[in-house]
Amino acid sequence: MKKLALAPWLTPTLGYSSVGIILIALFFTFTAPPDVLQGYLTRILPIHVGSSWLAYLSFGLAAAFGLAYLITRNHHWDRLSLASTEIGVVFIILSLFTGALWGRPTWGAYWTWGDARLTTTALMLMVYIGMLMVRGMIEDSGRRARVSAVIGIVASVGVPINYMSVYWWSTLHQTPTVSIAERRSALQNDGILIGFLLALLGFTILYAYLLRLRGQLAAQQARLEEHELNLELKGVLAHD
Amino acid sequence: MNSWQIILTIALKDWRVEGRARDVLAATLFFAVLVITILAFAFGPETRKLREAAPGILWVAIAFASILAASRAFASESEDGALETLLLYPVPHELIYLGKLLGNLGLMLILALVTAPFTLLLYGVSISGRELPFALTVFLGVMGFSIISSFQSALTINLRSRESLLPVLIFPIVVPVVIACVKATVGLTLPDSGEDVWGWIRLLAGFNAVYLVVCTLAFPYAVE
Numbered sequence: 398m399k400k401l402a403l404a405p406w407l408t409p410t411l412g413y414s415s416v417g418i419i420l421i422a423l424f425f426t427f428t429a430p431p432d433v434l435q436g437y438l439t440r441i442l443p444i445h446v447g448s449s450w451l452a453y454l455s456f457g458l459a460a461a462f463g464l465a466y467l468i469t470r471n472h473h474w475d476r477l478s479l480a481s482t483e484i485g486v487v488f489i490i491l492s493l494f495t496g497a498l499w500g501r502p503t504w505g506a507y508w509t510w511g512d513a514r515l516t517t518t519a520l521m522l523m524v525y526i527g528m529l530m531v532r533g534m535i536e537d538s539g540r541r542a543r544v545s546a547v548i549g550i551v552a553s554v555g556v557p558i559n560y561m562s563v564y565w566w567s568t569l570h571q572t573p574t575v576s577i578a579e580r581r582s583a584l585q586n587d588g589i590l591i592g593f594l595l596a597l598l599g600f601t602i603l604y605a606y607l608l609r610l611r612g613q614l615a616a617q618q619a620r621l622e623e624h625e626l627n628l629e630l631k632g633v634l635a636h637d
Numbered sequence: 638m639n640s641w642q643i644i645l646t647i648a649l650k651d652w653r654v655e656g657r658a659r660d661v662l663a664a665t666l667f668f669a670v671l672v673i674t675i676l677a678f679a680f681g682p683e684t685r686k687l688r689e690a691a692p693g694i695l696w697v698a699i700a701f702a703s704i705l706a707a708s709r710a711f712a713s714e715s716e717d718g719a720l721e722t723l724l725l726y727p728v729p730h731e732l733i734y735l736g737k738l739l740g741n742l743g744l745m746l747i748l749a750l751v752t753a754p755f756t757l758l759l760y761g762v763s764i765s766g767r768e769l770p771f772a773l774t775v776f777l778g779v780m781g782f783s784i785i786s787s788f789q790s791a792l793t794i795n796l797r798s799r800e801s802l803l804p805v806l807i808f809p810i811v812v813p814v815v816i817a818c819v820k821a822t823v824g825l826t827l828p829d830s831g832e833d834v835w836g837w838i839r840l841l842a843g844f845n846a847v848y849l850v851v852c853t854l855a856f857p858y859a860v861e
């Protein structure tokens with residue numbers, strides 16, 4: 398039997414450590430004193446920012462994997478690109494959901510079309526769902542990989558636009574909570590800052606875990622299809 | 638032949654086909670005029686309301702019509718292996734994209750040349766003294782639609798259910814163009830609305846520049 402992945406012990410290690418780190422992050426987040434202005438509302442930030450960051454990372458890397466596929470023509474990269482896109486879609490939905498929960502008490506509405514960050518995020522979600530739909534419609538695996546790599550690269554232009562939207566339009570959504578470039582943090586105490594940073598780390602490891610898991614599943618699916626095709630071919634030959 | 642001649646030759650080929658069959662312009666023009674007329678009925682006879690809705694209606698009509706044109710832009714190439722022949726020409730594939738884009742853009746500009754004055758007339762909107770920025774907005778907006786729709790049309794050529802798939806692939810990407818065009822048009826038709834017209838036009842120009850480069854570079858992979 399062909400080995401599915403290098404270092405099989407790595408996948409569960411990543412899974413357990415990401416869950417552990419996210420739990421520690423939540424502990425720090427929930428034991429920190431409440432925010433002076435927003436009270437308990439800031440406790441959703443590590444999850445909201447963590448999932449938004451993961452969506453950016455997934456879509457950016459999906460484009461990079463797509464480019465790697467176009468250059469090497471190795472289906473390994475296409476499977477990783479698919480895995481990355483699916484993870485991105487899940488986490489952008491989580492980001493929209495947690496953002497809506499936070500927006501209702503602070504802005505007075507779950508959703509508003511007047512905000513640039515919200516609108517561009519909804520559009521990114523639609524683009525990537527469209528890409529997954531296209532994947533489902535192409536049967537030839539080579540063409541499927543090529544077309545989705547191209548869509549992934551074109552769609553990734555939305556990631557920097559989405560990130561910069563809060564600076565360019567300055568509508569409702571606030572600028573990043575913690576900015577290294579501007580050397581500032583809107584978090585008021587160390588407890589929630591530690592929780593915030595640990596959550597980012599935990600989500601990043603979670604990405605690596607999910608990427609490996611989904612990539613391995615896709616590899617198994619590809620092998621199953623190949624196997625079934627071989628069986629059919631043998632059946633046809635036996636009939637002749 | 639230099640690059641410009643190659644691009645123009647491909648665009649001329651498309652225009653010649655269109656000049657003989659006229660199926661793209663006939664379908665899209667009729668459709669756009671229909672949208673504009675139906676929405677006028679839907680919003681009711683109140684002049685003030687219609688005037689406020691006009692920019693949105695104009696761009697909805699152009700956006701929908703450009704999707705319709707996009708699915709046909711490469712439809713003629715999928716017949717009798719025309720695309721394979723086109724790709725066999727000893728020119729860089731990037732130039733083929735730019736040629737197809739120019740062909741599509743030309744048709745869409747004719748469409749806009751009819752629908753924009755028609756909308757202004759029908760909805761009683763005045764742009765006197767602001768014709769130039771309005772023409773620029775229309776040109777950049779139509780170009781944004783053409784860049785994305787020509788590219789996605791080439792990408793999905795020969796796919797089953799491509800007609801229903803194209804809007805899914807095109808609309809989410811071109812929504813910034815729709816927003817910028819509507820906002821700029823609102824600023825031009827209702828001067829006291831306080832919209833930053835040149836800011837939106839700059840956004841349109843930036844969008845077009847970025848996607849023109851990305852789509853041109855990605856096109857050879859889209860059709861190989």
